[in-house]
Amino acid sequence: MNTEAFLKQRLICVAVIDKVDDAVPLAEALLAGGMNVIEVTFRTAGAAESIAQIRQHVPQIFVGAGTLLTPDQVKQAVDAGSQFGVSPGLSEAVSRAAQANQLPLFPGCITPTEVMHALELGWKHLKFFPAETAGGVNTLKSLIGPFGHTGVKFIPTGGITAATLPSYLAIPQVAAIGGSWMAERKLVADKAWTKISELAAEAMRIVSVSQTK
Numbered sequence: 001m002n003t004e005a006f007l008k009q010r011l012i013c014v015a016v017i018d019k020v021d022d023a024v025p026l027a028e029a030l031l032a033g034g035m036n037v038i039e040v041t042f043r044t045a046g047a048a049e050s051i052a053q054i055r056q057h058v059p060q061i062f063v064g065a066g067t068l069l070t071p072d073q074v075k076q077a078v079d080a081g082s083q084f085g086v087s088p089g090l091s092e093a094v095s096r097a098a099q100a101n102q103l104p105l106f107p108g109c110i111t112p113t114e115v116m117h118a119l120e121l122g123w124k125h126l127k128f129f130p131a132e133t134a135g136g137v138n139t140l141k142s143l144i145g146p147f148g149h150t151g152v153k154f155i156p157t158g159g160i161t162a163a164t165l166p167s168y169l170a171i172p173q174v175a176a177i178g179g180s181w182m183a184e185r186k187l188v189a190d191k192a193w194t195k196i197s198e199l200a201a202e203a204m205r206i207v208s209v210s211q212t213k
Ligand code: 3PG
Pocket: 014, 066, 088, 129, 157, 158, 159, 160, 178, 179, 180, 181
């Protein structure tokens, strides 16, 4: 699949799903708010099953697997139907597994050395994580300095909110922004679907305003 297709909307909802039964209503709530990309993190036992359920019942949403730490998780993610993978860091083993399974991967990079390593491994879309605690937009811009001409794109994630979203959207080398603020773990556990739809819609409004600038 073309990676650009699911990054076009420029937002990825990072979700921690404790109960598989919440996966489909969550995906539907995001869609109702106009968002069409969700990353289901492998931090809970039901992650793979949640991905499979979303693929089956809400095919309009792109679904990826996050927090991929091992090749085995990559395999589980692919078997469940994941359309992309995300890792908090850069692991050659995870990278090889993703390539063997043709899974587009966004490995986490925060230093120039990691960016160079990711480029050597063939990745062009890198998760900039943890974005806010690593210095946010200023650090990201410094990192883009020596790499902008390579065509590398970043997906800043970690501590970003609706308030800080515009400053990331304004950076041309930012392909998309990841975050959990529109569907925090507690909102999902509380089945706050209307609230999640509202937060997703607000995030999408901020994206559309940024596109008119
Ligand atoms: C992630 O794993 O990508 C982050 O935990 C998401 O970051 P956030 O919860 O601070 O948005």
